[in-house]
Amino acid sequence: MAEFFTDVAPIRFEGPDTDTDLAFRVYDPDRVVLGQRMADHLRMAVCYWHSFHWPGSDVFGGGTFDRPWLEAGRDPMDAARMKMDAAFEFFTKLGVTFFCFHDADLAPTGDTFAESKRNLEELVDLAGQHMERTGVQLLWGTSNAFSHPRFAAGASTNPDPEVFAYAAAQVKNAMDATHRLGGANYVLWGGREGYETLLNTRMRQEADQLARFLTMVVEYKHAIGFEGALLIEPKPQEPTKHQYDYDCATVHGFLERYDLVGELLVNIEVNHATLAGHSFHHEVAYAVDHGIFGSIDANRGDPQNGWDTDQFPNSVEEMSLALYEILRGGGFTTGGFNFDTKLRRQSLDRADLFHGHVGAMDTLAQSLLVAASLLEDAELEAARDARYAGWGEGLGAQILDGKHSLADLEEQVASGGLDPQPVSGGQERLENLVNRTLWRAVSAPPDPPPAA
Template structure:
C-alpha cells in the first residue's frame, strides 16, 4: 500500500521572521534582519546563507555505538524516487520557512545511488527536474553542487588519486553527472572535497603520481564544465585528515601551493570549513586570512568542533568571539568570491524534535549577523584599524619602504642596523585588542 505524503512536513512550525532584540520567541531572528544594510550590502547579500542538504535531511543521528535517532517521515516511501521527491519537498519547505536563499548538495544526498552508472544518472536527472521546479516555486537557489566520492567502498583508496584507473573513471562519471545537475539547476559554484584523496600509509603510495592524477582530474572536470556553459567558480575544501591519515588538501596554504603548481589557480578558490581548520591545527581566522591574502576566499562551510573531541563533530556555530574575529577578516577582504555561508552542521543525536533543526539554523544565522554588525562597528568606530596600520608604519617610508620595493641589498640592511642601534621594544597589545572586541560585543 502506497503511503501518502503529508501536505507539509513542518506544519507546526511558523514562518521564521525577524523580531529584534526585544523578542523572546525562540522561532524568530533577533539579529538577522535580511534587509539590514551593513558595510554597503544587505545581510542577505553578505552571507548568501545555504542549507546543507546532507546533514539536515540525511543525517539520521546514528553513530558507531548506536542506531538512528532521527526518524524522517519521507523514509516511509520504499521506492527511492518517491522517497527522494518527498525529501526534496521537506527540504524546500524548511528552506522557505527560514527564508534561506540557497542550498547545497552532494549527488547522493538527493537520491539513493546503486552500482549502475547509467541508472544513477537517470535517478539524478529525475530529481534534478524536481529540484528545478522546487527552485522555481520558492525562489531558492543552488549555491553549489558536488559529488560524493568518498562513501562508496570503491573509493576506499581515493577517487581521483586511486591506484586503480577504473575507480578514477567511476569518479569521473559521477562528477560529470553532478556537474550536469549543477549546471541545469543554475548552481553558482561547484565544490571538490577530497575526503579520501590522500593516503593511509606511504608504504603503498606513490604520492607524486597521485597528486598529478588529482590535478589532471580537476583540469578534466573543469574543462568539461566550461565547455557546457558553467560560468561559476570551482572550490577546493581543505581538510588535513579523517577519514584518511593524510589528505592532499591539508589546509589553505597547501591547496594554494597545489593550485599554483598545476595551473588551476585561475578557476579554483577555497571553501573553508571551520571544523576542518581546527583539525589542521589552525583557527578559523587563520584559514580565512590565508585565503584572503592569496585572493582565493571563495566560500564558507560554517560549523564548529568540540574542544574535548579530536574529530569533525560538525556542530552549529555559536561562538560570538570567534565569528566576530572572522567577520573582521571577511569585511576587510571585501567578502566572499562567489560563495556563501553554508551550514555544514548537524543537530545532535539527542535533538529529535522537528523544531531542533530550526533552532540550530536560527541561532547560527543570528550569530553570523550579530558578529558582522559588531565587526563593522569595530572597523568604523574603534582604533582597531589604526593600531594595526601604525604597527607596520616603519615600512611605509624611508628604508623600510625601499626594502619592500626590493631596492635594498643585504649589506644595506646590515648598515641600517648599525646606524640606528638597538630597536625599542613595542607592545603588540594583544590583551587590549581582545578587550576591545569584547567591549563591542
C-alpha cells in the first residue's frame, strides 16, 4: 500500500506553546474532562466525500486538487481502492476515531444496479479490513440519492414511483453496508426532498411518500437487527427552493405527525442551521430539549455567502454554546462530530487537508473545555432556574396542572390580586460570563485521571 501523505507524520498533542505547525495544541485525546476522555466526548469523524471524493470543483471551474484516483481513464475499482488506502492513511495519521461515507463515495457506480451493488460489497469488504487493521470505526453511512439525474425531482418524494423504488433499493444496500461495518448510525439526507415550484407540486402527496419511505427504513432497521440510530439531517434549501426537512422543529413536527417519534433523531449541520436563519446553538438546544438529538456535522458557512460553503469550524464561542447543550443533555450516545468540511479550492497541498482538520479538532477541544467549565460553574443553569422559579410552585404550578381557567385568572387579575412587574433577563451579564469562561478554560489545569 503506497503512502500518499508522504510529508506528514502522525499528528501528536504538543500543547499550546509548541512551534510544530501540524500538532494539536488543545486536543489531547486522553485528557479527562468531566470524568470522560476528550476523544470519547467528541467522537470526531472525517467525511469521505469532501475529503477524498471531491476534486475541488465548483460551478465556475473544474477540480484543482491533487487526487490521482479521480483522474480520467483509471479503472474505477482500482481508483476506489487507491482512494481508500489514502483515506485510511489519513484517518490514522490524524488520529480520529471515526469516518463517514455515502455509498457513491466508497464505490463506483456501475452500468447496472447489480454491478453497483457488487462494487459496494467489494469495497465494504476492503473497508472492513482497513478498519480491523487501524481500529478506525464507522460513525455513520448513507446513500447518495440526489446526484444522479433520476433524482432531479427527489428520491422518496419523486412523482415517479419507480424512482421511489430505486431509491429504496439503494438505501437498503447502504444500510446493509453500514450494518456490516458496525456503523453507530445511519443518516437519511434528503438532498432533493423538496420542491422548486409549487406549480407542479403536491406537498401533501410528497410528505406522505416521504413518511412511507422513512417507515420502510425503520422496519428494515429492525428486520436486520441494526442497533444504531437512524438520523435525519435538516436543511432549509439548496439545491431545491424548499426542503421538507427545513430545520429541527420541522423534522420534529413531521415525526409527530406520522408517528415516527422515537425511531428517528436528527443529525444537525452547523451551516444548515444558519441557512435556516437559526443559530447552531438554537438547533442543538431544540433537539436536546425535545429528545431528538443524535449527531452533528461540524462546519461553518461564510456570513457573506447565502449558501452552504462547508468550511472548517473555527469559532470556539459558537461550538462552546452547542457543546454546553450537548453536555447538559448527557452527551452523545451513538452520535459524534463529523467534519462535513471542504478545503478551499486554492488549498492545493496534500498537507492542507491535515491543517484544516487539526484546526477544527483543536476548536472542538477548546470548546469542550469551555462548555465543561460552564456546566461545572452552574451559573447559567442557576440563572435559568431563578428566571422560571415561579412555574415550579404556587400559581405557576397550578396553571400547568390545569387547575385554573381563563375566567379564574381574569378574576384574580381584576380583583387586584396580581400586579406583575418586569424582571431583567440579564442577557449582558450572562454573555460576559460566557466570555470570561472562554478566556480561562484552556489555561485551567487538566482534571485528575479517574481512580483505578
